[in-house]
Structure formats: structure tokens, C-alpha cells
Amino acid sequence: MARLATEWVKVTDDISIIARESGEVWFHSLSDTKEGANPFATPMTAAGAPGSTIGLLDGAINLGFAGIENRLARPDPTLVGYIVALVGAYHTSVDTPRNLRRAASRFNELGRPEVAAYLEERAREETGHDRLALKDLRALGVPAERLVANFIPQGIKPLCKRFDDLCVEDYPIGCIGYSYCLERIAALKQETDIAKVQALCPDGADATRFLRSHSCLGSEVTHVEETISFVASLPANDRISVVQETYKSALVMAEGYNHELLKSDAEMLEELEQAIGEALPYRASSSPSRDEKRAAQAVA
Numbered sequence: 001m002a003r004l005a006t007e008w009v010k011v012t013d014d015i016s017i018i019a020r021e022s023g024e025v026w027f028h029s030l031s032d033t034k035e036g037a038n039p040f041a042t043p044m045t046a047a048g049a050p051g052s053t054i055g056l057l058d059g060a061i062n063l064g065f066a067g068i069e070n071r072l073a074r075p076d077p078t079l080v081g082y083i084v085a086l087v088g089a090y091h092t093s094v095d096t097p098r099n100l101r102r103a104a105s106r107f108n109e110l111g112r113p114e115v116a117a118y119l120e121e122r123a124r125e126e127t128g129h130d131r132l133a134l135k136d137l138r139a140l141g142v143p144a145e146r147l148v149a150n151f152i153p154q155g156i157k158p159l160c161k162r163f164d165d166l167c168v169e170d171y172p173i174g175c176i177g178y179s180y181c182l183e184r185i186a187a188l189k190q191e192t193d194i195a196k197v198q199a200l201c202p203d204g205a206d207a208t209r210f211l212r213s214h215s216c217l218g219s220e221v222t223h224v225e226e227t228i229s230f231v232a233s234l235p236a237n238d239r240i241s242v243v244q245e246t247y248k249s250a251l252v253m254a255e256g257y258n259h260e261l262l263k264s265d266a267e268m269l270e271e272l273e274q275a276i277g278e279a280l281p282y283r284a285s286s287s288p289s290r291d292e293k294r295a296a297q298a299v300a
């Protein structure tokens, strides 16, 4: 009988993620190990398998998000927060096809046509997603083009920069980890999350196109599945880099969430109105204490 795969990746100086094909995942701390007794000290070299690869990738996201309070991680949406999230969604998707194609052409130069083909396919699939966010903003009566031209939510900026930087690296394999992180988190969104947002929107406004397509109902689920299979097929050193970047992207994303979560509705509304130079037809939800502060629920 073939042995089940075990994969491991060191993601910080102290922590390695270990995943078995059976679905078990755990975090191994170097400081808990007696010298010379760490079986995960040397990087893995064997072939991957989808069952263990998903454990590593999702373990990396969980570890990256471990610092964010559960209570705040899934805040109830408000309309103002949703508008901010749509602006974020626009910015995290507008350059995606171009960036992925740039990384693909680098892999062609490097003689890795299979990676290039995967990235080109992803670029095709992601094309037009920025327009979904613009349509949603328009459906909410917001001057969409002016808003996105003048405003990037502070918490989203480092995320966009990270992806830009990853895609122009000499060996841009990390862009797969970044994309996995964003898509996996989007795919966690349930029908009830969409219904909550829909309930906030003015009657008849179809303003959840982006959210629907970046949720468990949309293409994100297949994108995630395809990425897991693809990553599992890569050589060990590539899988290590992808998992390490998934962890780093999750940290950047968690930090960005935290930043946006600290803002009140009134602060977010002020930012939006300043960006477009006029009042929006919405009022901020009252938020007298930090506990009641509502935040942009990221939809990217």
C-alpha cells in the first residue's frame, strides 16, 4: 500500500506547518523541540498530494489570521462599509490579469510552460472582475469611476503592492500563494453573507455581482480547487515558496482588515465623500463604542 504523503513548510523562524494527506494539520514549534530531534528541520523534497497541500495552504492562512479577533473577523456589514469593501475589491482585481500575465511570461522565459499556462488561464478567468465591482458601486448610486480613481482604502494598499511586487520578481511563484489566500477567503462567504448585504441595499439595486462571484456560489470555489491541484503538482521547493507566501499574504491581509475594522462608519463615510467631493445618499450607522463599530467586510 502506498504511504500517505506528509508535507511540511517552515513559515516563520519558529513555526513549521505539517500536513498529512489524511487531512491532519498541525503547527510545529522549533522551541518545543530538543536539539537534533526535529524531523522537519530540513525542507521537504518529496512529491505533493492535494490532501496535504490543502492542509499547508489553509494552515498558512489560519496562522496568518490568528492575530485577528474572531468577533471582529466577521463583522455585520453596513452599507457604508460595503461600499468601502467594493472599492477595495476593485483595486485588488483591476491589475490582476496584467500582473498574472507578466508572471506567466517570466515563467515562459524560465522554461516552465506549465506554470505559465496555469497563470495565463487564471488571468483569463479574472478578467472583468474589476468591472463587477464598478457595476455594484453604480447600482448603489455611487459615482464609481471617480470614487475608485480617488480612493484606495488604507488597509488594501499594502495588499495591492504585495501582488504587484510578487508578479515582477525574477521567480514569481509567490503570486500563486497570494491569489490562493484571497480566493480561499472569498470562497468562505456563504449565501447568508450575501443575503445580509442584499438586505442593506436599496430596493431593486443589484449590487452584489462581485460578492456573488467571489463567494461559495461563484467561480472562486473552482479557482481554489484548481489551485490546490496545481500547487500539489509542483516540485517541493515551489510548494514551499507558495505556502510561505500564502502565510505572508494572510498576514498583510489580516493587518489590513484590522486597520479597516478600527474605523467607524462615520469615518468611512467621510473618506468616501471626500474622495468624490460630494455627499452620498447614505447615512453612517451610529457607532458609539469600539464594540459596536462596524467595518468594511472585505469582499475581495
Ligand SMILES: [Fe+2]
Pocket (backbone or CB within 6 Å): 093, 126, 129, 214
Ligand atoms: Fe476575481
Ligand SMILES: [Fe+2]
Pocket (backbone or CB within 6 Å): 126, 183, 219, 220, 223
Ligand atoms: Fe478568482
